[in-house]
Amino acid sequence: MLVRQTRAEFLKLWRVPAFSATSLLLPIVFYAFIGIGQASQVLQGTHVTFGAYFLASMSVYSVANVMIFSFGISVATERGMKTDLLMRATPLPPLVYLLSRCITAIVFAALTLAVLFPFAYIAGGVRLEAEQWFTLAYRVLLGSIPFIALGFAIGYLSGPNSAVAVINLIYLPTAFASGLFFPKQLLPQIIQNVSPYLPLYRFGQLGWDAVGAKWFGYPTFWVNRVHIAAEELGTVPEGVGKDLNDLATFVQARR
Amino acid sequence: MTTAAQLIDATKKYGSVEALKGVSLDIELGDVVAMLGPNGAGKTTSISLLLGLRKPTSGKAVLFGMDPTNVSARSRVGVMLQESGVPQMLKVSEIVDLFRSYYPDPLPRERAIAMAGLEEKANSLVKELSGGQRQRLYFALAVCGNPDVLFLDEPTVGMDVEGRRSFIERIAEFAHLGKTVVLTTHYLEEADQLARRVIVIDRGVVIADAPPAEIKSRVAGKRVRFVAPALGEKDLEGLPVSAVTIKDHSVQLLTNQPEAVLRELFQRGVQIAELEVSGADLEDAFIALTTH
Numbered sequence: 001m002l003v004r005q006t007r008a009e010f011l012k013l014w015r016v017p018a019f020s021a022t023s024l025l026l027p028i029v030f031y032a033f034i035g036i037g038q039a040s041q042v043l044q045g046t047h048v049t050f051g052a053y054f055l056a057s058m059s060v061y062s063v064a065n066v067m068i069f070s071f072g073i074s075v076a077t078e079r080g081m082k083t084d085l086l087m088r089a090t091p092l093p094p095l096v097y098l099l100s101r102c103i104t105a106i107v108f109a110a111l112t113l114a115v116l117f118p119f120a121y122i123a124g125g126v127r128l129e130a131e132q133w134f135t136l137a138y139r140v141l142l143g144s145i146p147f148i149a150l151g152f153a154i155g156y157l158s159g160p161n162s163a164v165a166v167i168n169l170i171y172l173p174t175a176f177a178s179g180l181f182f183p184k185q186l187l188p189q190i191i192q193n194v195s196p197y198l199p200l201y202r203f204g205q206l207g208w209d210a211v212g213a214k215w216f217g218y219p220t221f222w223v224n225r226v227h228i229a230a231e232e233l234g235t236v237p238e239g240v241g242k243d244l245n246d247l248a249t250f251v252q253a254r255r
Numbered sequence: 256m257t258t259a260a261q262l263i264d265a266t267k268k269y270g271s272v273e274a275l276k277g278v279s280l281d282i283e284l285g286d287v288v289a290m291l292g293p294n295g296a297g298k299t300t301s302i303s304l305l306l307g308l309r310k311p312t313s314g315k316a317v318l319f320g321m322d323p324t325n326v327s328a329r330s331r332v333g334v335m336l337q338e339s340g341v342p343q344m345l346k347v348s349e350i351v352d353l354f355r356s357y358y359p360d361p362l363p364r365e366r367a368i369a370m371a372g373l374e375e376k377a378n379s380l381v382k383e384l385s386g387g388q389r390q391r392l393y394f395a396l397a398v399c400g401n402p403d404v405l406f407l408d409e410p411t412v413g414m415d416v417e418g419r420r421s422f423i424e425r426i427a428e429f430a431h432l433g434k435t436v437v438l439t440t441h442y443l444e445e446a447d448q449l450a451r452r453v454i455v456i457d458r459g460v461v462i463a464d465a466p467p468a469e470i471k472s473r474v475a476g477k478r479v480r481f482v483a484p485a486l487g488e489k490d491l492e493g494l495p496v497s498a499v500t501i502k503d504h505s506v507q508l509l510t511n512q513p514e515a516v517l518r519e520l521f522q523r524g525v526q527i528a529e530l531e532v533s534g535a536d537l538e539d540a541f542i543a544l545t546t547h
Contacts, residue, residue, distance in 0.1 A: 004356045015344040081340030091329035
């Protein structure tokens with residue numbers, strides 16, 4: 001039952017070009033317009049290129065986008081068409097219904113990354129360690145799950161007609177304010193103050209951290225247990241120590 | 256166990272509106288029941304309670320001896336709702352298959368599609384169906400699980416005469432298989448043609464529950480219709496008539512003594528034209544029961 005339901009949910013979304021094409025292509029479009037031009041520029045104080053930073057940003061953006069749209073809009077539209085009423089009258093267990101939608105959304109999100117990553121590699125010349133690609137991918141996929149809740153909330157609170165508008169009104173500006181399009185440091189001070197409170201910013205940090213951009217506000221501390229030479233790290237951490245006690249001291253000292 | 260579904264003293268309030276007031280009814284296996292009532296009578300609410308789509312404000316709804324939200328109970332039930340929707344971007348065959356997968360022992364896909372007369376459209380997307388075809392799809396979805404009980408809430412609303420006629424035949428076919436059918440409708444011919452038991456609901460209360468013939472017999476025997484341009488209220492005073500309706504100058508009433516009534520009207524000097532006297536049917540019974 002779960003397999004069949006998931007397949008049906010997937011087809012439902014895949015066959016709507018407004019959703020499937022946008023989810024897969026929009027991040028590439030953004031990347032092409034914004035990322036490629038400056039892709040090889042290195043961000044101040046780090047070894048990270050703008051291309052890599054923007055790849056992380058767009059991964060976060062597109063995956064959260066899939067979650068919010070596939071849950072938000074489809075929920076709102078189905079409520080408008082009273083599809084949910086009929087589904088509730090069937091013997092389909094609610095848990096199966098929910099799971100099938102989550103799986104579908106994650107599959108779509110993974111597809112989005114599968115399109116975006118090669119594009120960044122080829123067109124943006126982004127070079128990361130294999131481990132970094134992988135870390136970026138799984139963090140972004142896992143981290144998008146809370147955005148399912150946001151999607152549901154929007155879907156239930158807005159009607160079918162307003163859901164798209166609500167999402168666009170909230171989502172894109174928030175993405176900008178969260179430093180997804182331009183590093184936070186480049187945004188006006190007022191917005192910078194708000195950024196840390198935005199969920200996309202926190203989500204973004206997962207991505208940026210994976211590509212090694214400590215520049216984005218993460219103070220980093222390197223626990224150098226096996227005495228590796230500092231050059232190996234590729235970036236200069238705020239503090240260095242040899243075990244977690246040192247880390248504790250470091251944190252205390254910063255208070 | 257022979258009881259398929261029950262409402263036990265069920266009350267349902269929507270805010271301050273009491274849609275059902277302490278209604279009790281039993282649907283036995285094999286019943287073919289029509290719930291008849293004007294709009295807002297409480298028919299859809301009753302079905303919603305029996306299906307577990309809503310919970311009663313007080314009282315109980317029972318489906319196959321279980322709570323209606325129980326998946327095992329639901330797996331023996333097929334539903335066609337008045338307000339319904341299906342995903343637009345799936346094909347007919349895909350969505351029938353999807354619904355079939357919810358049930359333990361479904362009909363073969365082709366049979367379900369054939370029962371709805373949608374063989375030609377099996378590979379079309381749902382959004383390409385016409386209104387009547389979509390209703391038939393909902394019917395296919397209701398029967399595809401081979402349920403023991405079929406709930407149909409106003410299934411022929413929006414259909415043309417031909418569509419309604421063939422739809423009623425399909426439902427009758429299903430009932431002949433020995434299945435239980437619970438149908439709500441405000442089309443009296445449907446109830447008359449299909450049901451072996453009619454439950455009349457009005458304003459949240461059951462006012463009659465009997466076979467169609469018995470309900471008809473409760474109501475005065477003959478329907479008299481005529482046109483009388485100069486008829487006034489007092490012209491009908493004291494006559495053994497009921498369910499009088501006067502629209503423009505058309506008068507319709509029920510009476511057990513049509514000859515006496517007509518003789519009296521002539522004596523009072525009422526001019527009448529286009530006189531019709533016929534046997535009261537379910538429609539008359541219904542109007543008589545629900546207008547007070």
